[in-house]
Amino acid sequence: MVGxxxxxxxxxxxxxxxxxxxxxxxxxxxxxxxxxxxxxxVNFAVPTVGERVEGQPVVWIGKEDRxxxxxxxxxxxxxxxxxxNRPIVLDRAIGVKGASFDGVLVPGGKDLEQLCQSDxxxxxxxHMVVQDKVVGAIGGGLRILTAHSEKQQGTSQPLLQGxxxxxxxxxAAKNTGELPDDSVMSVETKLREAGAIFTPSNDGDTxxxxxxxxxxxxxxxxxxxxxxxxxxxxxxIPQLTSPAGVLQAVSNIA
Numbered sequence: 001m002v003g004x005x006x007x008x009x010x011x012x013x014x015x016x017x018x019x020x021x022x023x024x025x026x027x028x029x030x031x032x033x034x035x036x037x038x039x040x041x042v043n044f045a046v047p048t049v050g051e052r053v054e055g056q057p058v059v060w061i062g063k064e065d066r067x068x069x070x071x072x073x074x075x076x077x078x079x080x081x082x083x084x085n086r087p088i089v090l091d092r093a094i095g096v097k098g099a100s101f102d103g104v105l106v107p108g109g110k111d112l113e114q115l116c117q118s119d120x121x122x123x124x125x126x127h128m129v130v131q132d133k134v135v136g137a138i139g140g141g142l143r144i145l146t147a148h149s150e151k152q153q154g155t156s157q158p159l160l161q162g163x164x165x166x167x168x169x170x171x172a173a174k175n176t177g178e179l180p181d182d183s184v185m186s187v188e189t190k191l192r193e194a195g196a197i198f199t200p201s202n203d204g205d206t207x208x209x210x211x212x213x214x215x216x217x218x219x220x221x222x223x224x225x226x227x228x229x230x231x232x233x234x235x236x237i238p239q240l241t242s243p244a245g246v247l248q249a250v251s252n253i254a
Contacts (some may be wrong), residue, residue, distance in 0.1 A: 110140025
């Protein structure tokens, strides 16, 4: 995987997503475009394929998200779409370990319980924490961090204890609808119980604490993408500001 044609940084990232319709394609599109232009290899992983109609893809982009300009640009990237259409299935690919990747990304969405209940997914997160690799979560993706903290309670690998993270409830409940209203406060409570410290960022709604990068929701997609890539490789930092400027903004990356 690392060293695939075109991915000259020698870095790779695993994106953890549930099966079915991709629920936060805009945030994911921004980040994947930034990673691609920084020559970072992106691999998608789902916990299981479950039951599905014959011929139906494991993951797909919904009609509404396909109208977004940044998502459209991402869909034109053949390598990204090939990876999305053939995700790693964690309950089958036993040989896939966190050691193969330099970071893990959890985008937002409503139906994240698949990931919360995935022992393999939690093991990969644990590896990232122990090895001080980059962990990124945006919007509803923070729910996965609480699930990991619950599983690691009482161990020496707490992900959120004393860590600064982004403001959570407003974006998830009222602005983006990434989580049902009745679950937002429980997630915020779980984040606090896990020892997380809600911290406003000086320059937006994306907070970086060491190798942990969090953002409130899809409105912060570009800012999150920039900072996630910077955490992976400070030498290659694409400053994405608009879909039309994605390619131009990173054209000088070696």
